[in-house]
Amino acid sequence: MSKSGVPSGQARAHFDFKSATLTMVALLIKTTDQALLMSDLSAKLEDSPDFFSNDPLVLDLSAIANSAELLDFKALVKLLKQHQVQPMAVRGGHEKQIAAAQRAGLVHTPDAQIAGVDARKPAPTPVREVVREVAVAVPVEVQVEVPVPATGTLVIDKPLRSGQRVYARGGDIIVLGMVSHGAEVIADGHVHVYAPLRGRAVAGARGNTEARIFTTCMEAELVSIAGNYRAFETALPTDVASKATQIKLVGEKLLVNPI
DSSP: OOTTSSSSOOOOSSOOOOOOOEEEEEEEOOOOOHHHHHHHHHHHHTTSSTSSTTEEEEEOOGGGTTTTOOOOOHHHHHHHTTTTEEEEEEEEOHHHHHHHHHTTTTTEEOOEEEEEEEEOOOSSOOEEEEEEEESHHHHHHEEEEOOOOSSSEEEEEOOOOOOOEEETTEEEEEEEEEEEEEEEEESOOEEEEEEEEEEEEETTSSSSSOOOOEEEEEOOSSSEEEEEEEEESOOOOOTBBBBEEEEEETTTTEEEEEE
């Protein structure tokens, strides 16, 4: 008998291993020029310092896989963390690049599911709603599985408060309430907000460049389509401010036009 009163060899485990899926933002690196890369990253991330909110990130080296030069991954990881991004993994690249990234604490994960680029595995059918409640000291994350409707569209009929995030994986999203400052609505397809859009809206989260964002009252902090984003730190143009608006991607430029 063990001290707990359970027969030896039959002690209860105080933990369980379970499978889990983590969707990560991808950073596609296109150059091995360390100075240029660090400069461009700093400028891009400083444009919207609160956009990533400590989201997990995977470094995609597929565009530099033919280069013999190695990046200083430790410096790169340090820079990203300073801008509230949490680099966790690396994919693509050749053996020496992967080994250098692993020495910097990154995990090699070739099959990672990535927001903004095509993943090797097909997207799972469930749509997942993630709600982050921001507390004074410690943020608490509550994750709720939402079945995919037959139409492929997720409808949210309540306002989203600051700190909340809803992600319609594999489809469009329609929000019938206000998206408050600090809230975020994300979809792999289109985003429709039939109320004031004051937070962040992300369409085409897994690389759909044809996705669009629609709102009846444009007051957004930031919008993004297929990884291209635009922050609004100053007043919006008068032709779209607080008016019905659509945002679409043309090339690598986001066009914000009244409806």
